[in-house]
Amino acid sequence: MRQPFATEGRPQLPTGWRRLLARLPIRLYRAGLGPLFGKRLLLLHHTGRVTGLRRSVVLEVIAYERTGDTLSWTIASGFGPAAAWYQNLRRAPRTTIQFGTRHYCTTxxxxxxxxxxxxxxxxxxxxxxLARRLCAFMGFEVDGSEAAFRRAGRSIPFVRLEASPGQRAR
Structure with a gap:
């Protein structure tokens, strides 16, 4: 089994036309078409830890929960802990997301x-x-068993974004 997130085993960031395709959902969100993605994707706005510039990325929602007035979204870093958005949230955990057409302030x-x-x-x-593809993309071998997915899940960086009551933006 490959060492997850080792320098040589880390998934490569898309370039060229693949990068354009990967960033297409950002344009769709900005055009007001976020609801097309249902509850599967969200648009995360974050601040660059080096540049201080606003950045955006569309991420898959692994889990969405509503408990009373509190909302939470759980996302995974497919590029490991070195992903820019993940590092930026580590530096500044308060941010905003767009989920459908609504914006939320989250931590x-x-x-x-x-x-x-x-x-x-x-x-x-x-x-x-999707779970098999995600694991294969990140270099984890899974045989489809719960134990294999649990092993992979221990090495994947997960982030829960929580919006408290009254923290809806806009």
């Missing part, structure tokens, strides 16, 4: 490995193809 909470294992174990049966 990022970085989940421990055991929570990541439980998340992957719940996510994999709901989205088996």
């Amino acid at each position: 990022a909470h970085f989940l421990p490995p055991e929570d990541g294992a439980a998340l992957m174990a719940r996510y994999a049966p709901r989205h088996p193809r």
Whole structure:
């Protein structure tokens, strides 16, 4: 099994036409078409830790929860802990997201490995193809068993974005 997120095993960032394709959902959100993605994707706005410039990235929602007046979205860093958005949230955890057409002020909470294992174990049966692809993309070998997805989930950086009551932006 490859060492996850080692320099040589880390997934490469897309370039050229693949980068344009990967960034297309950002344009769709900006055009007001965020609802096309349902509850599967969100647009995360973050501030560059070096430049201080506003950045945006569209990420898959692994789990969406509503508990009373509190909303939370859990996302995973497919490029590991070195992903720019992940590093930027580490530096400045308060940020905004767009989910559908609504904007929310959120605070990022970085989940421990055991929570990541439980998340992957719940996510994999709901989205088996995506879970296998995500794990293969990140260099994890999974045989489809819950134990294999739990092992992978312990190494994937997960972030929970929480919006408290009254923190809706705009």
